[in-house]
Amino acid sequence: MGDNGYRGRERRRDVTRVDPATDRVLGAPVTVGDETAAIAAGDNAAWVLARRDGPDTPKIDWFVVRVDPVGGATRVVARVLGYDPNELAVERGTLWVTEASRHALDRFDARTRRALGAPIHTGPEPWGLAVGGRRAWVGDRKRGTTRAADASRAAWTASPTATPASSKRTARAAGGVRS
Numbered sequence: 001m002g003d004n005g006y007r008g009r010e011r012r013r014d015v016t017r018v019d020p021a022t023d024r025v026l027g028a029p030v031t032v033g034d035e036t037a038a039i040a041a042g043d044n045a046a047w048v049l050a051r052r053d054g055p056d057t058p059k060i061d062w063f064v065v066r067v068d069p070v071g072g073a074t075r076v077v078a079r080v081l082g083y084d085p086n087e088l089a090v091e092r093g094t095l096w097v098t099e100a101s102r103h104a105l106d107r108f109d110a111r112t113r114r115a116l117g118a119p120i121h122t123g124p125e126p127w128g129l130a131v132g133g134r135r136a137w138v139g140d141r142k143r144g145t146t147r148a149a150d151a152s153r154a155a156w157t158a159s160p161t162a163t164p165a166s167s168k169r170t171a172r173a174a175g176g177v178r179s
Contacts, residue, residue: 012035012036013032013033013036014031014032015029015032015036015039015046015067017069017072028072030067030072031074032074033048033051033052034051034053035051036048036049036050036051037049037050037086037088038087038088040088040090041090042089042090043092043110044069045069046067046069047064047065047067047088047095049062049063049065049088050064061079062079062080062082062085063077063078064076064077064078064088064095064097064108065077066110077095077108077110077113078097078108078113078115080097082099082100082104083101084099084101085097085100086098086099086100086127087126087129089129090110090131091132091151092134093110093111094107094109094110094131094134094151095107095109095110096136098122098138100125100126100127102119103122103123103124103125104121104122104126105120105122105126105129105138106119107120107136107151117153120156122138122147123140125140125141125142126138126139126140126141127139127140127141134151134152135148135149135150135151135157136149137149
């Protein structure tokens with residue numbers, strides 16, 4: 001759950017707004033797609049990585065969906081290529097998505113809905129994503145490493161560093177970042 005009060009469970013169709021102080025559900029669930037993979041909070045919205053099947057879409061089509069924190073209105077912001085997106089984060093208008101089947105870190109502008117450059121190659125098993133200070137940290141479960149990418153360019157800022165057991169926990173600890 002993020003600071004906007006929305007919660008979702010992986011592989012569900014909807015998200016629910018929850019009061020962080022009381023843990024009480026506020027209103028009805030908001031359907032965001034046929035399945036969800038991740039939820040993030042930031043930039044005055046909830047952002048959901050959701051699969052939406054339709055007559056005009058391929059069999060598996062994943063999108064980043066913006067959920068209005070007050071009324072629950074949804075809007076598709078970006079289409080994510082690949083069939084296995086697994087992490088989503090947002091900071092300062094940049095949406096970050098890891099996609100395991102393409103070994104990629106994608107960046108999108110939340111306002112213009114456009115991709116920000118080419119995908120960044122992550123390595124064989126991207127897992128764990130944290131953002132802060134215009135950077136994203138991505139863990140690689142297979143290699144046991146963590147890398148940082150700069151939001152302004154499609155490149156890593158440094159060589160991979162060894163990561164203890166949990167890439168996600170290590171990425172969050174780096175520089176006070178949040179996911």
